[in-house]
Amino acid sequence: xxxxxxxxxxGRSEAGARHRNATLREVAARAGVSxxxxxxxxxxxxxxxxxxxxxxxxxxxxxxxxxxxxARALRRGxxxxxxxxxxxxxxxxxxxxxxxxxxxxxxLGCRIVEDVGGAGEASARLLVISG
Numbered sequence: 001x002x003x004x005x006x007x008x009x010x011g012r013s014e015a016g017a018r019h020r021n022a023t024l025r026e027v028a029a030r031a032g033v034s035x036x037x038x039x040x041x042x043x044x045x046x047x048x049x050x051x052x053x054x055x056x057x058x059x060x061x062x063x064x065x066x067x068x069x070x071a072r073a074l075r076r077g078x079x080x081x082x083x084x085x086x087x088x089x090x091x092x093x094x095x096x097x098x099x100x101x102x103x104x105x106x107x108l109g110c111r112i113v114e115d116v117g118g119a120g121e122a123s124a125r126l127l128v129i130s131g
Contacts, residue, residue, distance in 0.1 A: 022063035031059040042067060 028038045033056060040048050041056040042065070048056075059065075086098045105112055 021068070022060075022065040024065070027056065027059045027063055027065050030063060031056045 024035045024038045024042075028035045031038065031052075033052060037048060037052065038056055038060075039045075041053050042060065082101075084098060084101065086094060090098070102112060
């Protein structure tokens with residue numbers, strides 16, 4: 001995982017306003033380690049010295065780093081997931097179909113990651129559904 005993935009560093013506040021999350025690169029700089037080391041820590045890979053892991057975890061907490069789940073799902077590449085992009089102002093059949101798909105995916109126990117991106121007319125719901 002690198003610090004330059006789709007959507008890396010972007011997120012939503014509780015109120016839904018766009019804000020910028022810390023990136024892997026910023027966590028790495030604060031902890032004095034490589035981006036790969038930060039990735040290994042946040043993905044719980046073994047082989048990171050305890051003192052280094054603690055330093056990275058402290059930097060993650062201080063900066064409020066949170067992995068972007070939509071970006072992660074998109075980076076994983078082809079798998080058993082379905083990606084659906086629906087204009088936020090969609091109505092009628094398209095909106096109804098998306099809602100039915102989400103409802104059925106939940107019934108089947110699928111994992112659903114949702115984000116809203118863009119502004120104005122370009123705003124859209126991005127859904128990644130994996131089973």
